[in-house]
Amino acid sequence: MTSTSSAWGRLQAAQRLPLSALFAAHPDRLSRFTLDECGMHFDWSKTHVTPELIADFVALAEETGLAAAREALFSGKTINQSEGRAAEHTAERGEGAPDSVAQARFFHARMRAIIDAIEAEALGPVRHILHVGIGGSALGPALLVDALGRDAGRYDVAVVSNVDGVALEDAFRKFDPSATLLVVASKTFTTRETLLNAASALEWLADGGVEDPYGQVIALTADPDRAVEWGVDETRVLPFSETVGGRFSLWSSIGFPAALALGWTQFEELLEGAAEMDRHFRLAPLDHNAPVLAAFVDQYYARLQGATTRAVFAYDERLKLLPDYLQQLEMESNGKSVRIDGKPVEGPSAPITWGGVGTDAQHAVFQLLHQGTHFVPVEFLASIEPGHGLDEAHHRHLLTNCFAQGAALMTGRANDDPARAYPGDRPSSTILLDQLDARTLGALIAFYEHRTFTNAVLLGINPFDQFGVELGKEIARSIEGADIQHFDPSTRSLIERAFG
Template sequence: MPGPDPATLQRLAGLAAAQPPLAHRLAEGHADRIAACGLHAELSRLGLGAEVVEALAAFAASRGAAAFLAAVAAGAQVNPSEGRAATHMALRDPATRATHGGHAALAAEAERLRASGLTHLIHLGIGGSALGPALLLDALGTGGDGPEVRVVSNVDGEALARATRDLDPRRTGLISVSKTFTTRETRLNLESACRWLAAGGVADPMARVTAVTASPGRAAAAGVPAAQILAFPETVGGRYSLWSAVGLPLVVRCGWPAFEALLDGAHAMDRHVLETPFEENAALRLATADFWFARVLGRPTRAVFAYDVRLALLPAYLQQLEMESNGKSVTADGRPVDGPTAPILWGGTGTDAQHAVFQLLHQGTHADPVEFVAVATPGHGLDPAHHAELLANCLAQGAALALGRPEAADPARRIPGNRPSATILMDRLTPDRLGALLALAEARTVALAALFGINPFDQWGVELGKELAQAIGAGAGPPDPATAALRAFIAEAAAGPGQASAA
C-alpha cells in the first residue's frame, strides 16, 4: 500500500495552520476524553479540535486502519516481507489462547518451577524476549509468592555477573528465551550461566533450563529436556510475544491467575479496538494523533513518562514496540516513503525526569508531544502523601506544558506553553489493567503503520548489525576503515600497558 496521498496531507496541513493556542481551547472548555477497560485517556491537551478529529477519522478510514487491525485479529497474512500472519491477538482470545499459545504447557511448567524448591530463576533473553517479561515482573511481581526471577538481556558479562552475585547455584534455575534459539547473545549467556551452575555444584546444568522458543528442535539439540521446552508460534514477533510462554516469569512469580487476568485485560482492549467507532476508539485516536504530530506537524519525537515506579520500564518497552515496528523507510509494497514515519520515542520516570529533562520540554526550542502514564491508586502502604504528591506533579506538568507562563516580564522566566500532551490514567495497576494498557500500545502501533502504509511486523534493519557482529567476532576483515581502527585500539588495550608501545 502506498503512503498517504498529497491532497490529504495538504488538507491536514491547512488545518494545522489554523489551530488556536492550547490555552485558548482549554479556556473555552475544550474536552476530549476516552474511557476503556479501566483506562482513562485525557486527550484534551493535545489540542485536536473537532474539525481535526473529523479529518483524521476520514483519513484513517481511507487508509483502512480499522480494517488492518481486523485483518490482524483474523489471522490474515499481514506481514508481506516474511509471508505470514501476526497472531499475537490470538494468544489472549479465550476462543484460541489455549491451543494457539500452548498455555496448558506454560501453566504446567510454571507450576513445576513454583514447586521445585528453587528460590531464584534467571531469565535470559534480549529484545522482546526480555523487555516484556521484565516489565511484567517490575509492575506486578512485588507481591508474588513464587521464586524471584531476574532478567538478564545484555551480552555484557557484567550483567550476568551482577544477577548471579548473591545467588546460590544449587537453588537457581534458568529460563532461556529465543525465538530461533540461535540468538548469539542469549546463547552465550546461557552457556556462561550453565558453567556458573556447574561450578556451584549442579551436576546437570541443562536439567535446570526451561527453554521458550518457536524452534523447539534447536532447543532440544542444545540439550534442554523435552518436557521443559515451551513453544510459541512463528507468527508471533518477539515484541508482541509476552502473551505467550515468553510470559513465563510472571506465571512463576505470581501464579496462573495473574497471567490469565493479564490476557483477559488485553482481550477486552482488543474488543474495544475492533468494535468501537473512531471517535471513542482509544487506539485509532492515539495513532492518528501520532501521525498528526510526526507527519503533519513534523515533530520527530514523542516522550513518555511513567508516574509510577512500577511502570519504570514502560518507556523502554514502548521504544522497542514502536520503533522496531514502524522505524521503516519503505512502504509495505517496497516503495520509498515520502516523509517521516514513526517518531523517536524516549522518556523516563516521574518525578525524577522533572529534574532532568523537563527544562527542555518547558523552555527549549522543541515542542514535541509528551505522554504521561499514571495510576490513581498506589501499590504501597506508606503515607498516602507520597502518592498524592506524585499525582499532583503529574497533573501539574501537563498543565504547565499547555499553559506556560508567556506573560512573565523577565525573558528568562518566560515559558511559552502551547505544548501538547496526553495523559493515560489507570484506576489501579492490576494484571488486567496492565494487559489492557499493553494491548492498547500494540493496537496503536499497528494502526499507525496502516496510516503510513508500512509493515510493522518485520525488522530487517536489526539483522544487518547481527550479521556484521558475527563476521567481526569471527575475525573477518573489517567492513570499513573506522572499524579497522577501532579493532586495532581494542587489540592494543587488551595487550596491556607497555605491550602496545613495545609493538
Template sequence: MSSIDEIWNRLDTAMETALSEPLVAKFTSEPQRAARLGVDTAGIHFDFAKTHLDAGVVDAFCGLADAAEFDTWREKLLTGSEINLTETRAATHTAERGTGNAADVAAARDARETMKALYGRVADGAFGAIDRVIHIGIGGSFLGPALLIDALPKTGPVPDVRIVSNIDAVALERTLQGADPDRTLVVTVSKSFTTLETMMNMESCLAALEEMGGTAVRSRLVAVTAAPDKAEGFGVDPQNILPFAETVGGRYSLWTGVSLAAALALGWDAFEDVLAGAAAMDRHFAEAPLGKNAPALGAMMDLGYSSLVGAESRAVFAYDERLRLLPDFLQQLETESNGKRVDRNGRPLTRASSPIVWGGVGTDAQHAVFQMLHQGTHLVPTEFLAVVAPGHGLGGEHHRQLLANCIAQGAALMRGRSYDEAMNDAGDSAMAQAKTFEGGRPSSTILLDRLDARTLGALIAFYEHRTFSFGAFLGINSFDQMGVELGKEVARTIAGGDLGDLDASSRDLLSRAGIS
C-alpha cells in the first residue's frame, strides 16, 4: 500500500471517529471549538465549528497536504511557475493583484495602466457622451464582472452597464431596449476572440445599434482578449483593445481588463480596492498555517464531505441580496476547476472530486429548499454568508431579522429536534415523526464586517484559493477545462450540417426543431 493510500485510510478513520460524536456534543467536549475553527482575516470571519473538522481530521488532512506536496504546489501558484500541466503554463491571476514573479506582476501592472487609460478616455468623453455600456461575454468573461456590478454601489462614470452572455437573442434584445445607439459603448470579452456565443452576440449587437440609427457604432467597440491580433483583425481600433495574459484563466480573470465595464460602473477606486482585498487574502493564504488557513480549512471541509462521506453537493446561501450572484459564480469556479476524473498525471481518481455547487438567497431559499436540507435523505453540507452592516437605509429591524434567520438555520441544522421533543408539541406519534429532525447536519458560516470592494475582493480570492487547495489535496489540475469543449465541438459539427454518426434520438430532435 502506498503512503498516500495509508494517509487516505487515516483520513477515513479520522472522519469516522468525528462522525461518531453528535455535532452538537462537540461543543461540550471541546469548549474552545468555536475559537479553534474560527479564522478572522481581511475583514471576514470564517466559522467552520459546525462541521466535523475536529483536531484528528485536520491533523490527518495536514498529513495529506505533506504527501500531496501542497506547499510546493501553492508556491508554484503564487510564484507564477508552471502549474497547468495539460496546457504547459502557469496560472497567474494572483499576479494581477501583486503576488507572483516580478515579470508577471510588472506585466499585470502595465496592463492595468492601459485599462486605466481607456477608463479615463471613456470618463473624459473621448467616445462621446456614453450613458450605457453593453458588456458581452460568457462564462468567466461575464460571471465575475456581473457579481461585482450587482454587489457594489455604482458611483462610476457609466453606472448603467448591461451584460449579455446567452446566445439566445432574447437576452440581447432586452439589453438593447432603451439604448441610444450613439451613446452606447460595447465591450466584448473573449480570451480567444473566437468564442461562438460572444462573437455572434457582438456582431448582432453592433448590427442592431446601426439599424437603430447609430453612427460610427464600431468606433465605440472595445475588445478585452488574450488574442489582441484577432481583435485588431476584426477591425477593433488598437487603442481600444485591452490584452490580458494567456496564463489567466477565464474564471480567474475578473482582476484584469475583463472588468473594464465593472470599473466604469463602480469607479476606478472601487476596482483598485477589489484588487487590494484580494491581495490581503493572498497574503493570508500564503502565510497562515493550514490549521488556521481559511481557504485550506474550507477545502478540507469540502473534500471531507465529498470524498470521505460521499456528499454529492454543497449548498451556498447568501443572506444578503447584494451577493445573490455568488452561487452562480462559485458554480463555475469550483465545478469547472475541480470537476475532473483524473489527476494531473492522467491517473484515474480513486476519490470523488468536485461536489455539485448550488444555492440561492436567504430568506427566499428557506421557503423553497430548506425542507430538504433539514429533513431530506441527502446529506448536503451548507454554507451561509452574511454581512454585519446592512446594505440599506430602511431601519435595523429588517437586518436583525435577516441575520437571525441566517444564524438560526445553521444552529437548527446541527441541533435538530428529537422525537421526544416533537411529541411534547405534536401529541401523537405520526405528527411527532413529521416534526422530528435528526440534526447533525454540517454547515459553515462566513460573516463579513461590511460588504465593500475590499471585502468582496477578499471573499472572491478566498474561494479561488479554496478551489485550488481542494485540487491540490487531490492532486488534480484545477486550471484546465477540457470538459467544456466536447459539447461545443459537437454543436459546431451539427450547426455545420454534418450529422455524422449522430444517434437516432438526436437526429429526431433536430428534425422536430427544424434545424436539420
C-alpha cells in the first residue's frame, strides 16, 4: 500500500460517519455487511465501513495484486521471497500444488499409522501425551486439544512450551512416566528451548523407571535427519515439509498430539473444514469473501483510523486459547516495518492483537473499551450450540452478554453525570458459529490465516518470515558466554546480579 495509490487516496479522503447514521441511512446495511460461510455467520455491520469504502478497498486489492498473490499461494510458487520458498500450509488440507498435496497425504498416512500403532498399544499402555514445542509448534496443538478434546476421554495431554522448569514439573506431577508418550516438535530440531525441555523430560522418564526413554519419543520435524541424530528412532519421526511455516503448521505432523487425542476422524474433519474455507477464499469475489472483507476492516481501522490494537473476545470457554494463537499468527506474520521491495512500510502495520474470554473480560477490561480514551475495534466470537449439558440458562446468559456488549459499544448512553456516560460509536464485529466442532474450527482458523495473508498483501510485506525473533535468541546465547563486557551497563548489572 503506497501513498501514490489512487484507491488509497480515495480511502484517506473518506469521512467516518457515526454507526447510528450509517444504519439510519441504509436500511439494507445488515444484509450488505453480513455473510454466511462454512457454518459461520460474519457480521461487520457495526463497523464504520460503507459500500463505497469496500469498493475502494477492492480497487486497492487489485492494485496491490491480491488475486495474483492468492494464486501464487495456492499453486506452490515461491511466495516467501526472503527465504526463497513457497508457503504450503494449504496443501496439508488438500488445496495446493498436486505434488505438495500428494506429499502431505503421504505424511498424514504415516502419522495415522503411528496413531494406529499407539492405539493398539504397540508402544505400551500410553495414557498421557507430553508435547514439548514452542511458538506454532505448541500454540496450534494446544488450541485444538483444549477446544475439542475436553470430552474426548482418550489421553491426557500437556503442551509445554515455556523453558521455565515449573511448566514441565506441572506436567510431571500429573503423569505416570511408564504411560507417557513424549512428543518433541521442532521444525529444524535445533530449537534450544524445546530440546532442553525434551532432555529434561527424558531424564524424568529414566528416573521414573523407563528402561528405554527414547522408545517413548515421537519427533515432529521438517529435518528428520537431525531428529535421528538426536536419538529418535527413524520409524518414530513424523516429517512435514519445510514449506510449512511454524505458525501455519497445525495441519501437518505438528497436529499429531491433537489427532491422537481427538481421534483421526476428528482430525480429518478439521482439515476438511479448513479446505472449505480455502475454496471460499480462493473462489469468492473479493466483496463477498470473508477473509478479504475482514482484512479490509482491519486496514480501515489500523491505517485510516489510528487504532493500534484489536481486541478478540471468545464467548466460549473452549476458545479461550484463540487470542493467544492469533497473537502469534497476526503479530509475527505482519509485525514488519519493511516491504517486500525493501522500502519502509508507510504507516502502521499489524495492530497489537489481544483479548480474552467472555464473560470474564467484561469485569476486567471492558471498562476501557466502553469509557476509555483508546479507540479499539472489538471482535466477538460465540457458538449458537452450547458446549455443555447444563441448564440452558448458562448459554442464554452467555450469548445475551455477548450481543449486549456489541450493542452497548455502538449505541452508548448519554448521562448528565459524565462518569456514567457512554460515548458509543465504538466498532465491533461478530463471528457466530452454528456449533464449535472440528470442521468449523478448521474453517475458523483457516479464515484467520487468509485474513492475515490478505492484510500482508495490502501492506506489501512478507508474512512468512520472522527474523525479528532471532536477535534476542542470538544475544541470549552470547550472555551464556564468558565475555559480557560488550553489553550495556544495565544488562551487565542484571547478569551479574542473577548469576554472580
